[in-house]
Amino acid sequence: MKYVDTKVVFREVPDEVTLAINISNCPVKCPGCHSSYLAQDIGEVLDNESLAMLVKRNPGISCVSFMGGDAEPAKVRELALWLKKDYPGLKTCWYSGRDLENARPVLDALDFVKVGPYIDECGPLDSPTTNQRFYCVKQGEQGPRLEDWTARFKKNIF
Amino acid sequence: MNVIKRNGEIQPFDFSKIEVAVESAFKACGYEKTPISFIEGLKHFIDMFDDDYTFKVEKLQDIVETQLMYEKYYTVAKAYILYREKHKDLRFIKERVDYMDTYAKSDANAATSSETDANANVAIKNVANLDGEVYKTLNRQIQRYRMKKKLKELSPEVADQYEKDLLSHIIYVHDEASSPAVKNYCEAVSLYPLVQEGTHGMDGLGATAPKNLSSFCGQFCNLAFLLSAQCKGAVAFGEFFNVFDYYCVKDFGEDYINKIDELASLYPKRTIGDTIHQSFQQIVYGINQPAGNRSYQSPFTNISYYDSNYWHALFDDFYFPDGSKPSWERVSYLQKDFMRWFNKERTKTLLTFPVETMALLSNGNDIIDKEYKDFTAQMYSEGHSFFTYISDNPNGLASCCRLRNEIQENVFTFTNGLTGVQTGSANVITLNLNRIIQNWAKDREMDREYVKEHFKDLSADFKQYLVDILERVYKYHIAYKTLLYDTEKAGMLNASKANYIKMNKLYSTIGENGINEAAEFIGLTCNYNKPYMEFCRLVTGTISEQNKAHSTKLFQFNQEFVPAEGLSSKNYNWDKEDGYWVPENRVLYNSYFYLADDPETSVLDKFRLHGREFTELLDGGVGLHCNLEEHLTKFQYLKLIDFAIAQGTSYFTFNIPNSECTDPNCHHIVKQPLDVCPKCGAPMRQWTRVIGFLRPIDDFDHYRHIEAKHRYYAKEVK
Numbered sequence: 001m002k003y004v005d006t007k008v009v010f011r012e013v014p015d016e017v018t019l020a021i022n023i024s025n026c027p028v029k030c031p032g033c034h035s036s037y038l039a040q041d042i043g044e045v046l047d048n049e050s051l052a053m054l055v056k057r058n059p060g061i062s063c064v065s066f067m068g069g070d071a072e073p074a075k076v077r078e079l080a081l082w083l084k085k086d087y088p089g090l091k092t093c094w095y096s097g098r099d100l101e102n103a104r105p106v107l108d109a110l111d112f113v114k115v116g117p118y119i120d121e122c123g124p125l126d127s128p129t130t131n132q133r134f135y136c137v138k139q140g141e142q143g144p145r146l147e148d149w150t151a152r153f154k155k156n157i158f
Numbered sequence: 159m160n161v162i163k164r165n166g167e168i169q170p171f172d173f174s175k176i177e178v179a180v181e182s183a184f185k186a187c188g189y190e191k192t193p194i195s196f197i198e199g200l201k202h203f204i205d206m207f208d209d210d211y212t213f214k215v216e217k218l219q220d221i222v223e224t225q226l227m228y229e230k231y232y233t234v235a236k237a238y239i240l241y242r243e244k245h246k247d248l249r250f251i252k253e254r255v256d257y258m259d260t261y262a263k264s265d266a267n268a269a270t271s272s273e274t275d276a277n278a279n280v281a282i283k284n285v286a287n288l289d290g291e292v293y294k295t296l297n298r299q300i301q302r303y304r305m306k307k308k309l310k311e312l313s314p315e316v317a318d319q320y321e322k323d324l325l326s327h328i329i330y331v332h333d334e335a336s337s338p339a340v341k342n343y344c345e346a347v348s349l350y351p352l353v354q355e356g357t358h359g360m361d362g363l364g365a366t367a368p369k370n371l372s373s374f375c376g377q378f379c380n381l382a383f384l385l386s387a388q389c390k391g392a393v394a395f396g397e398f399f400n401v402f403d404y405y406c407v408k409d410f411g412e413d414y415i416n417k418i419d420e421l422a423s424l425y426p427k428r429t430i431g432d433t434i435h436q437s438f439q440q441i442v443y444g445i446n447q448p449a450g451n452r453s454y455q456s457p458f459t460n461i462s463y464y465d466s467n468y469w470h471a472l473f474d475d476f477y478f479p480d481g482s483k484p485s486w487e488r489v490s491y492l493q494k495d496f497m498r499w500f501n502k503e504r505t506k507t508l509l510t511f512p513v514e515t516m517a518l519l520s521n522g523n524d525i526i527d528k529e530y531k532d533f534t535a536q537m538y539s540e541g542h543s544f545f546t547y548i549s550d551n552p553n554g555l556a557s558c559c560r561l562r563n564e565i566q567e568n569v570f571t572f573t574n575g576l577t578g579v580q581t582g583s584a585n586v587i588t589l590n591l592n593r594i595i596q597n598w599a600k601d602r603e604m605d606r607e608y609v610k611e612h613f614k615d616l617s618a619d620f621k622q623y624l625v626d627i628l629e630r631v632y633k634y635h636i637a638y639k640t641l642l643y644d645t646e647k648a649g650m651l652n653a654s655k656a657n658y659i660k661m662n663k664l665y666s667t668i669g670e671n672g673i674n675e676a677a678e679f680i681g682l683t684c685n686y687n688k689p690y691m692e693f694c695r696l697v698t699g700t701i702s703e704q705n706k707a708h709s710t711k712l713f714q715f716n717q718e719f720v721p722a723e724g725l726s727s728k729n730y731n732w733d734k735e736d737g738y739w740v741p742e743n744r745v746l747y748n749s750y751f752y753l754a755d756d757p758e759t760s761v762l763d764k765f766r767l768h769g770r771e772f773t774e775l776l777d778g779g780v781g782l783h784c785n786l787e788e789h790l791t792k793f794q795y796l797k798l799i800d801f802a803i804a805q806g807t808s809y810f811t812f813n814i815p816n817s818e819c820t821d822p823n824c825h826h827i828v829k830q831p832l833d834v835c836p837k838c839g840a841p842m843r844q845w846t847r848v849i850g851f852l853r854p855i856d857d858f859d860h861y862r863h864i865e866a867k868h869r870y871y872a873k874e875v876k
Contacts, residue, residue, distance in 0.1 A: 008760035010786070015793035017762070017801075060762040060801035155788075 001025075001075045002043040006054055008061065013093050013112050014152045016063035019054065020095075021046065023068040028097030032120035038068055048082050055087060063111070065093035073106050080109035100133065107144040110137045125153040159204075160212040164249070171213065173201065180222060183238040184231075200225050254292055261288055269724075281448070290453025294335040301334050305634070308641055313633040320634055327732045328594050329631060330725055332586040332669070333390040336453070340641045342651070343667070344391035344458075345582030347658040349401045352381055354479050359656025360384040374405040375437045379444030386449060386457035388653055391583070392513075394460035399492045400473060400484040406434065406492070407482070415491040434492070438499050445511050461512040463493045465530035467519040468549070494533060501542035505827050508818055508845050514544040520803050535795035538812055541829035545781050545811045548802060581663040585638045587631055588669030588720050589624075590729045591676040591697060592747065596738050598623040606739065610681035613693075621700050628668070628701065632708045632715065635666035639713055662712055665777075668701055669720035672729055674748040679739055684753050686766050694751060698775035716777035721749050749780055761786070762801060770806025782810035787831065789814055817842035 002024045009020045025041040026033075033039075044050060055064065064083055069076045073096075080092040093112035096103050100115045107113065116132035118124065125132050134153060135146040159171035177197065184192045203225060207213075219242055226235035261271045261283070268283045272291055302321055309317035323329045332343065356365045357377050361384055368374035378401075385393045406414055410422060410430050418431040428436070448454040464472065466486055477483055503509065516534050518525045525531035525548070534546060598620055599609050609616065646654050646661050654661045673694060674684045682690045698717065705715035722729075727746035734740045744755070752759045752767040759767070761784055766772075768782035790798075795812070802810060815831035821840035832842050 008762050010761075010790050010794055011788065015791050017794055017797045058760070058762060060765065060797075060804075062797050 001046045001069055001072050001079075002041065003046045003050075004038060004043040006058070008058060009065075011153075012065055012067075012095070012114075013063050013091075014149060016091060016093075016112075017061050018063040018065050018093065019058050019061045020065045020067050021051075021054065023066055025071050026068045026097065027071045028068075028117055030097060030118040033118055046079065048079070051079055051083065052086070055083075055090070061090070063091040063093055065095060065112070067095045068097065069094070070097050070102075073102065077106040077109045080106070084109065100135075107137055107146075108139065110144075112136055112149075113146075125150060126155050128154070159207060159209060161218065162212050162214055164215060168212065173204070176200070176218060176222060179241070180238070183226075183234050183241055186237045186241075187231075187234045189234070196225070196229055196231070199229060258288055258292055261291060282454075284454060286448070287454035290336075293338070297338045298335040300338040301331075304340070304641060305637055308637040309633065312637055312640065316630050316633050319630060320637075323627075323630065323634075326593075327729065327736075328590050328597065328627065329634075330588045330590065330669075330671075330729070332588065332720070332725070336390050339650075340638070340645045342389050342642055342653075342659070342661075342664050343583040343586050344393065345385070345389055345653060345659045345664070346394040346396055346460075347385060347582075347653065349378075349395060349397045350479075351657045352377060353401060353404065355656075357381050357384060359658075360388075360652045368405065369408065371402075371405040371409045371433070371437050374401070375440045375444075378441055382445045382457045382459050383449050385653055385658060386452060386459075388651060389582070392458040392460055394462070394582075395512075396462045397473075397476075398461045398512075399463070399489045399496070400476065402437075403484050403488045403492055404478055404482070406488070409433075412485075415488050431495075434495065435499055438496055439503070442500065442503065442509055442512070446509050456511055459511045459513070461514055463497065463514065463516045463544075465516075465518045465525065465527035466490065467526050468517045471519070497537055497542060497544070498540075501537065501540060504542075504816070505829070508816060508827060515547050516544060517547045517549065520548050522803075524803060525799070531796070531799060532792075535792045535799060538795045539789060539792040541789055541814070543811065543813070543816075543829075545809065546799070546802075548799075548808050581665070582659055583667045583716075584642055584661075584664040585635060586667040586669050586718075586720065587634060588671050588722065588725060589627070589631070590672050590733070591670060592672035592679060592729070592740070593733050593738055594624065594627065595620065595676040595679055596733075606679065609679070613680045617696055621696060624697070624700050625704060628704045631668060632666075632704075632713075635668075635715065636713050639664075639666055643712070663714075665714050665716040667720075668705065668715060668717045669722070670697065670701070670717065671720060671722045671725055671749075672733075672747045673697060673719070674751070674753060675741060678741060684748070684751070685756070685759055686763050691771050694772050695775060698773075702775040702777075717775075718778045719749075719751070719773070719776055719780050721780040722747065750782065752782075754783075754785070761798070765798065765801050765805050765807045765810070768807045768810065769802075770808075773808065774806065778809075782807060784810060784812045786812055786814050789829070813846060816845040818845060 004022045004024050006019055006021050009018050010016075012018055012020055022035065022038060023046065024038050024043045026038045029039055051064075055061070064080075066076050066079070076094055080094070083090055083092055091111040092109060093114070094103065094106060094110055095114045096106075097117045098115065100113075103113050103115050112135065114125065114132060114134045116130075119131050122129050122131040124130060125134055130150070130153075132150070133148060134150045136149050138145045138147065160168050161171050162168050177192065180196075180200070181192045200222065203221060204218075223235060223238060223242075226232075226238060257273065264271055268281075268287055271283065273294060302324070305320055306317050309320055324331065351359055352368070352374075354367060356367045357363070357380050358365060360381065365377070368377045382393060382395075410417075410433075414430055418434075419429050422428050422430045422433040445459045446456050449457050469486055469489065473484060497514070500509075500514070516530075518527070518530060518534065520526065537544070599606065601623070602616075602619070604612075604616075613620075642651070642664075643661060645651055649655060651661070653659050676697075677684055677690055677693050680693070682693055684690055698719075701717045705717060709715050725747075726749055730740055730744065730746045748754060750764075750768070751772045752764045764782055764784055784798075790812075801807075814829065816827065816829050817832045817835075819826040819835040819838060819840050819842050821835065821838055824835060824838040824840060826835050826837040828836065828842075831844055834840075835842050
């Protein structure tokens, strides 16, 4: 798994200060994708070591979000679990381009998950007609429970 | 032979023009015409110059004068000298009239049309601000003459150097041209004199102390105008809510905050809460009015909010003249009520003043007053725009006096509402560090590549070079402060006479501009990295240590990273024109430790770049302006406040551009950057804190305007 760049963001995960890691080699290939360059297999290797370096370089973050990585969901889970173990204060999020069923095996490693491909007519998460869903994942004894937070993406104009 | 005219144009020399001028002098003295012998003598003298010689007009006139004296036409010489003087006056007037016509006719805004010291705090061009503009160049000459005279008396060895340093643009005196009189720069005033005797000490009128909330509001507004007319920059009122509370108690009783919904007046029917809001409105709209006596700028007014620990440390020993004390519960109620009211009012009109600062006290790990920390984040998330100041010196709490000193050391900044009391800045002289470092390299005959490679070994020498300049700057500061003391002694500074400020508590400020560009010149990158941090600390540390060594009871020095609203573009352009290295991708010098236009610098990096590692040696100055495209949630603001505490980022604001509909019938305001009005579809104009205070981007000068467009506002990835 490789990543192209990172960015500190606020919109992607409500209430968190998030380091978004843009992962390449995206297999989903949504028409009208905002980051089509991520379809290529480019960038640096993303492993425990490079992840630790990224976290160290960005003090002040409260969450790490994997943007993409649908080609290797198991790797996303592995990295997220490793993060949780070594940085207990950090939350984890995965922006997947596939549907919820595809993401289920990864949920036990996540605090948040976004699922659903980008469909131009439906618009992104802040569009009222969006097909995408953003969940807060609550870990419990019966396994992960999902709270739908998609409505929190609606633009708040005042 | 040629003549270079006053407008710089070069023309072939024409003797007949001299003949005309000389003839009118002779005729004025009763001669019928110029004696031929004189004309010939003059011609002969001028013919002695080389054929390719270029005369200045003044030089030719000097020749005529000398020739008249030589030939013993003393009366005519006198007439000729008077004729020259008269034309000099006329030329000055004509040139000023031309400037006024250009100012009036040009489409550029007030800041861009200003010849010197442009200021965005002027919304519209009119005859009143033109009045102020027209004499600025003369004001500057008067100020320099006065300084030179004082320096000859106090430090004759640098009397001539002062103007040389100004003209070579290694130093800059802020608002030098705004007034011919000697005034202090900015001040944080005590409101005690107002409570004691009303504005009498400032206006000399017979009015007595305000007796109720309504008369306080009226007198407070007058006071803001009176004080700002007698200084050059901002006026901060750190006790505003204490005094506001004092008059609320007078009108509504001690427990008014528990009966806010009770009626305060029957005609019109108004509750206590309504009356308080009415008073906020009167004051805020009052101080946003342009002041005719300051070139139509509104009085630059700052106020402070405090959390409970800060407030108790500052005001526990405070008594009003009638022996009563302000109460924290009531002041806290008023602070929060005002903040919410002001946030809402700004959706009706985008009001610039007061600039607000929330002062929070941390124990190094967290804000001690959790309620105020929470409220601060809440207000940011509701779209309110204000500064936060976090003091991370827990020892400060041990003694009220020490805390006060600490606050005072950070007070005297133009955009900062932090208020010690009766302090401020006497004068601000800013160093152009990019030019200074290049002059140093040139002086030591080193090219840029060499400096880049060897700066580490050369830093001690650069430090000494800087110290040598500072030695002169202290002398300039002492001369100006002495002029201020003289003016005070003559009874001309009402603010100190009436005890709103204390002259010996005003600092002489050394400002910094061009530090990023100086760092870039020696090959450093202005992001979070150790060599850049060490360079910044070398500069701020040198100034800090020299300030301490030079401060005395009467002359105290501090340093600020100045916002340099107008100076940044001046320094950039002066340096570029004079062949110094300047970054080509910028139109002005940067005003923060981070580069405002760099998308690679994250929001968190900006906090680190204004954290203690970079700013702890400064005494004040520009706050981190965290530019964001969208408002964050309360929890995100809380996380950033936590990060600020951890990094020692003491002074910051979040800046999300506001938009105002340009259709006067709609005038809808949203606290987001939008191009099109969501209500009526008309274009919107944006307001931002380009520097310190919230103004329409349209009101800033040409260069700031371009820079605002290039600023990087952090936004989401899609």
